[in-house]
Amino acid sequence: xxxxxxxxxxxxxxxxxxxxxxxxxxxxxxxxxxxxxxxxxxxxxxxxxxxxxxxxxxxxxxxxxxxxxx
Amino acid sequence: xxxxxxxxxxxxxxxxxxxxxxxxxxxxxxxxxxxxxxxxxxxxxxxxxxxxxxxxxxxxxxxxxxxxxxxxxxxxxxxxxxxxxxxxxxxxxxxxxxxxxxxxxxxxxxxxxxxxxxxxxxxxxxxxxxxxxxxxxxxxxxxxxxxxxxxxxxxxxxxxxxxxxxxxxxxxxxxxxxxxxxxx
Numbered sequence: 001x002x003x004x005x006x007x008x009x010x011x012x013x014x015x016x017x018x019x020x021x022x023x024x025x026x027x028x029x030x031x032x033x034x035x036x037x038x039x040x041x042x043x044x045x046x047x048x049x050x051x052x053x054x055x056x057x058x059x060x061x062x063x064x065x066x067x068x069x070x
Numbered sequence: 071x072x073x074x075x076x077x078x079x080x081x082x083x084x085x086x087x088x089x090x091x092x093x094x095x096x097x098x099x100x101x102x103x104x105x106x107x108x109x110x111x112x113x114x115x116x117x118x119x120x121x122x123x124x125x126x127x128x129x130x131x132x133x134x135x136x137x138x139x140x141x142x143x144x145x146x147x148x149x150x151x152x153x154x155x156x157x158x159x160x161x162x163x164x165x166x167x168x169x170x171x172x173x174x175x176x177x178x179x180x181x182x183x184x185x186x187x188x189x190x191x192x193x194x195x196x197x198x199x200x201x202x203x204x205x206x207x208x209x210x211x212x213x214x215x216x217x218x219x220x221x222x223x224x225x226x227x228x229x230x231x232x233x234x235x236x237x238x239x240x241x242x243x244x245x246x247x248x249x250x251x252x253x254x
Contacts, residue, residue, distance in 0.1 A: 021164075022081075022118075063083055063164055064123035064133070 017049045021059035024066055031057065035067045074143040080165045081118070082136040083127075086190050088159030089134045094188040097159050098136060102180065104158065108150045110142035113171055115180045117188055122198075127161055131197040134190060139171045 019027065030053050031037050037057055040050040060066040082101055089097050094117060102112050118137040123130065142150075147165050154160040 059164055059166075061124070063081060063135070063162060064125055064127055065121075067124040 015046060015049070017045070017052065019049075019052045019056035021056045021063070021065070023056075024060055027053070027057050027060055027066060031066070033070060035070045071141065072143065075141050076144070077168045077171060078140050078142060078147060078165050079168045080138045080140060080163060082138070082154075082160050083162040084134045084136055085130060085159040085161055086120070086132050086134055086194065087130075089188065090190045090192070092159075094134065094183055094190075098180075098183075100158055101136060101138075101154070101160065104153055105138075105140060105142070105146075105150050108142075108153070109146045110140045110150060112138060112140045112180065114139040114175050114178060116175075116178050117183050120188065120190060126197045129194075130161060131195055132191060133161065134188065137175075139168070139175055 021027070030043055037054055040047065043050060043053070045053060057066065061068050084097055098115055098117075102115055105112050115136065115138040118135040120132065120134045122132050127133075151163060151165065154163060
Protein backbone atom coordinates (compact mmCIF):
# COMPACT_ATOMS: atom_id res chain seq x y z
CA UNK A 1 0.00 0.00 0.00
CA UNK A 2 1.48 3.34 -1.03
CA UNK A 3 1.47 6.27 1.38
CA UNK A 4 -0.61 9.23 0.26
CA UNK A 5 1.34 12.43 -0.11
CA UNK A 6 -0.30 15.42 1.54
CA UNK A 7 -0.79 18.34 -0.84
CA UNK A 8 -2.04 20.69 1.86
CA UNK A 9 0.54 23.22 3.02
CA UNK A 10 0.94 22.66 6.76
CA UNK A 11 3.80 23.42 9.12
CA UNK A 12 4.65 19.73 8.90
CA UNK A 13 4.86 19.97 5.13
CA UNK A 14 8.46 20.74 4.17
CA UNK A 15 7.28 22.36 0.93
CA UNK A 16 5.38 25.03 2.83
CA UNK A 17 7.25 28.30 3.40
CA UNK A 18 5.92 31.13 5.51
CA UNK A 19 6.65 34.67 4.32
CA UNK A 20 6.30 37.61 6.68
CA UNK A 21 5.81 41.11 5.27
CA UNK A 22 7.88 42.46 8.18
CA UNK A 23 10.91 40.44 7.11
CA UNK A 24 12.00 42.83 4.39
CA UNK A 25 15.52 41.43 4.17
CA UNK A 26 14.19 38.05 2.99
CA UNK A 27 11.65 39.57 0.63
CA UNK A 28 14.31 41.70 -1.05
CA UNK A 29 15.86 38.45 -2.34
CA UNK A 30 12.73 37.89 -4.43
CA UNK A 31 12.70 41.25 -6.22
CA UNK A 32 15.18 42.68 -8.68
CA UNK A 33 17.09 45.94 -8.33
CA UNK A 34 14.12 47.81 -9.82
CA UNK A 35 11.73 46.31 -7.26
CA UNK A 36 9.95 43.89 -9.61
CA UNK A 37 8.96 40.49 -8.26
CA UNK A 38 10.84 37.63 -9.90
CA UNK A 39 8.84 34.98 -11.73
CA UNK A 40 8.24 31.50 -10.27
CA UNK A 41 10.67 30.13 -12.87
CA UNK A 42 13.36 32.40 -11.46
CA UNK A 43 12.56 31.95 -7.74
CA UNK A 44 12.02 28.20 -8.00
CA UNK A 45 9.02 28.39 -5.64
CA UNK A 46 5.92 26.32 -6.21
CA UNK A 47 2.66 28.11 -7.05
CA UNK A 48 1.40 28.22 -3.46
CA UNK A 49 4.63 29.63 -2.05
CA UNK A 50 5.01 32.08 -4.94
CA UNK A 51 1.55 33.47 -4.11
CA UNK A 52 2.47 33.75 -0.42
CA UNK A 53 5.67 35.59 -1.31
CA UNK A 54 3.84 37.90 -3.72
CA UNK A 55 1.27 38.80 -1.04
CA UNK A 56 3.99 39.49 1.53
CA UNK A 57 5.84 41.77 -0.91
CA UNK A 58 2.64 43.67 -1.65
CA UNK A 59 1.86 44.15 2.04
CA UNK A 60 5.40 45.40 2.59
CA UNK A 61 5.00 47.82 -0.33
CA UNK A 62 1.70 49.13 1.08
CA UNK A 63 3.39 49.94 4.39
CA UNK A 64 6.33 51.58 2.56
CA UNK A 65 8.76 49.00 3.90
CA UNK A 66 9.70 48.17 0.30
CA UNK A 67 9.56 50.35 -2.81
CA UNK A 68 7.11 49.74 -5.67
CA UNK A 69 9.76 50.78 -8.17
CA UNK A 70 13.32 52.07 -7.93
CA UNK B 71 -15.15 34.83 22.17
CA UNK B 72 -18.11 35.18 19.79
CA UNK B 73 -18.47 33.08 16.67
CA UNK B 74 -17.95 36.20 14.56
CA UNK B 75 -14.75 37.19 16.33
CA UNK B 76 -11.35 36.52 14.85
CA UNK B 77 -7.77 37.16 15.85
CA UNK B 78 -6.17 39.93 13.80
CA UNK B 79 -2.66 41.24 13.44
CA UNK B 80 -2.64 44.99 12.87
CA UNK B 81 0.20 47.25 11.81
CA UNK B 82 -0.31 51.00 12.19
CA UNK B 83 1.85 53.54 10.42
CA UNK B 84 1.93 56.64 12.62
CA UNK B 85 2.64 60.25 11.74
CA UNK B 86 6.03 61.12 13.25
CA UNK B 87 4.93 64.71 13.83
CA UNK B 88 2.10 63.56 16.10
CA UNK B 89 4.38 61.10 17.90
CA UNK B 90 6.89 63.91 18.46
CA UNK B 91 4.26 66.37 19.74
CA UNK B 92 2.04 64.11 21.85
CA UNK B 93 4.49 61.38 22.80
CA UNK B 94 4.42 57.75 21.75
CA UNK B 95 2.35 56.50 24.72
CA UNK B 96 -0.41 59.06 24.13
CA UNK B 97 -0.68 58.11 20.45
CA UNK B 98 -0.71 54.41 21.31
CA UNK B 99 -3.44 55.00 23.88
CA UNK B 100 -5.53 56.86 21.28
CA UNK B 101 -5.24 53.89 18.88
CA UNK B 102 -6.17 51.47 21.67
CA UNK B 103 -9.13 53.59 22.77
CA UNK B 104 -10.42 53.85 19.20
CA UNK B 105 -10.23 50.09 18.71
CA UNK B 106 -11.94 49.41 22.04
CA UNK B 107 -14.64 52.01 21.35
CA UNK B 108 -15.80 49.92 18.41
CA UNK B 109 -15.74 46.69 20.43
CA UNK B 110 -12.31 45.20 19.72
CA UNK B 111 -10.33 43.53 22.45
CA UNK B 112 -6.72 44.65 22.19
CA UNK B 113 -4.32 41.93 23.32
CA UNK B 114 -0.99 43.37 22.22
CA UNK B 115 0.01 46.87 21.13
CA UNK B 116 3.68 47.67 20.97
CA UNK B 117 6.29 49.84 19.26
CA UNK B 118 7.69 47.92 16.30
CA UNK B 119 10.18 50.35 14.78
CA UNK B 120 10.85 53.86 13.53
CA UNK B 121 12.31 53.98 10.07
CA UNK B 122 12.58 55.75 6.76
CA UNK B 123 9.80 55.07 4.29
CA UNK B 124 10.57 53.44 0.95
CA UNK B 125 8.59 56.25 -0.70
CA UNK B 126 7.09 59.47 0.72
CA UNK B 127 3.45 59.32 1.89
CA UNK B 128 1.51 62.57 2.45
CA UNK B 129 4.80 64.44 2.81
CA UNK B 130 6.15 62.04 5.42
CA UNK B 131 9.55 60.51 4.82
CA UNK B 132 9.86 58.67 8.14
CA UNK B 133 7.30 56.89 10.26
CA UNK B 134 6.79 55.06 13.54
CA UNK B 135 5.16 51.64 13.30
CA UNK B 136 2.86 50.18 15.92
CA UNK B 137 2.20 46.44 15.93
CA UNK B 138 -0.89 45.00 17.57
CA UNK B 139 -2.94 41.84 17.98
CA UNK B 140 -6.66 42.11 18.60
CA UNK B 141 -9.77 40.02 18.82
CA UNK B 142 -12.68 41.51 16.95
CA UNK B 143 -15.39 40.99 14.37
CA UNK B 144 -15.05 42.09 10.75
CA UNK B 145 -17.53 44.96 11.26
CA UNK B 146 -15.53 46.24 14.22
CA UNK B 147 -12.34 46.29 12.19
CA UNK B 148 -13.89 48.11 9.26
CA UNK B 149 -15.51 50.74 11.52
CA UNK B 150 -12.27 51.32 13.44
CA UNK B 151 -10.35 51.55 10.17
CA UNK B 152 -12.76 54.15 8.79
CA UNK B 153 -12.42 56.31 11.90
CA UNK B 154 -8.65 56.04 12.02
CA UNK B 155 -8.25 57.13 8.41
CA UNK B 156 -10.45 60.18 9.07
CA UNK B 157 -9.04 61.28 12.42
CA UNK B 158 -5.84 60.92 14.36
CA UNK B 159 -2.22 60.14 13.73
CA UNK B 160 -2.59 56.93 11.69
CA UNK B 161 -1.37 57.35 8.10
CA UNK B 162 -1.96 53.75 7.02
CA UNK B 163 -2.97 50.51 8.66
CA UNK B 164 -2.85 46.88 7.63
CA UNK B 165 -5.09 44.33 9.36
CA UNK B 166 -4.61 40.61 8.65
CA UNK B 167 -6.40 37.56 10.02
CA UNK B 168 -4.23 35.27 12.15
CA UNK B 169 -4.71 31.78 13.51
CA UNK B 170 -3.35 32.65 16.96
CA UNK B 171 -1.25 35.23 18.76
CA UNK B 172 2.42 34.20 19.03
CA UNK B 173 3.46 33.50 22.62
CA UNK B 174 6.40 35.90 22.39
CA UNK B 175 4.07 38.73 21.35
CA UNK B 176 1.51 37.89 24.02
CA UNK B 177 4.21 38.16 26.68
CA UNK B 178 4.99 41.74 25.56
CA UNK B 179 1.37 42.88 25.93
CA UNK B 180 0.72 46.62 26.17
CA UNK B 181 3.76 47.92 27.97
CA UNK B 182 4.58 51.60 28.44
CA UNK B 183 7.60 52.76 26.48
CA UNK B 184 9.86 55.57 27.63
CA UNK B 185 9.84 58.46 25.15
CA UNK B 186 13.63 58.28 25.04
CA UNK B 187 13.36 54.72 23.67
CA UNK B 188 11.22 55.94 20.77
CA UNK B 189 13.73 58.01 18.87
CA UNK B 190 11.90 60.33 16.49
CA UNK B 191 14.03 62.86 14.56
CA UNK B 192 13.31 66.51 15.46
CA UNK B 193 12.78 67.54 11.85
CA UNK B 194 11.33 65.72 8.88
CA UNK B 195 14.33 65.06 6.61
CA UNK B 196 14.08 65.35 2.84
CA UNK B 197 13.32 62.10 1.06
CA UNK B 198 16.47 60.17 0.17
CA UNK B 199 15.79 56.64 -1.12
CA UNK B 200 19.43 55.64 -0.59
CA UNK B 201 19.79 57.02 2.95
CA UNK B 202 20.04 53.59 4.62
CA UNK B 203 22.47 52.18 2.05
CA UNK B 204 26.18 52.14 2.88
CA UNK B 205 28.33 54.60 0.96
CA UNK B 206 30.12 53.20 -2.09
CA UNK B 207 33.92 52.98 -1.88
CA UNK B 208 35.83 55.63 -3.74
CA UNK B 209 37.51 54.68 -7.03
CA UNK B 210 40.96 53.41 -6.14
CA UNK B 211 42.53 54.23 -9.50
CA UNK B 212 42.85 50.61 -10.53
CA UNK B 213 43.34 49.29 -14.05
CA UNK B 214 41.40 51.12 -16.72
CA UNK B 215 38.30 49.29 -17.86
CA UNK B 216 38.61 47.31 -21.05
CA UNK B 217 37.23 48.96 -24.15
CA UNK B 218 33.73 47.94 -25.13
CA UNK B 219 33.37 45.44 -28.04
CA UNK B 220 31.60 48.11 -30.11
CA UNK B 221 34.50 50.47 -29.67
CA UNK B 222 36.89 47.68 -30.66
CA UNK B 223 34.87 46.94 -33.79
CA UNK B 224 34.88 50.63 -34.72
CA UNK B 225 38.62 50.77 -34.24
CA UNK B 226 39.05 47.72 -36.49
CA UNK B 227 36.94 49.21 -39.30
CA UNK B 228 38.82 52.49 -39.02
CA UNK B 229 42.15 50.66 -39.26
CA UNK B 230 40.88 48.69 -42.26
CA UNK B 231 39.74 51.83 -44.02
CA UNK B 232 43.07 53.44 -43.28
CA UNK B 233 44.87 50.45 -44.75
CA UNK B 234 42.76 50.52 -47.89
CA UNK B 235 43.24 54.28 -48.14
CA UNK B 236 47.00 53.80 -47.91
CA UNK B 237 46.93 51.19 -50.66
CA UNK B 238 44.76 53.44 -52.82
CA UNK B 239 47.19 56.29 -52.26
CA UNK B 240 50.07 54.04 -53.29
CA UNK B 241 48.28 52.84 -56.43
CA UNK B 242 48.15 56.21 -58.29
CA UNK B 243 51.79 56.75 -57.48
CA UNK B 244 52.62 53.37 -59.02
CA UNK B 245 50.46 54.15 -62.03
CA UNK B 246 52.28 57.45 -62.46
CA UNK B 247 55.68 55.73 -62.44
CA UNK B 248 54.44 53.23 -65.02
CA UNK B 249 53.20 56.03 -67.26
CA UNK B 250 56.54 57.79 -67.05
CA UNK B 251 58.24 54.54 -67.98
CA UNK B 252 55.99 54.06 -71.01
CA UNK B 253 56.63 57.67 -72.13
CA UNK B 254 60.34 57.12 -72.11
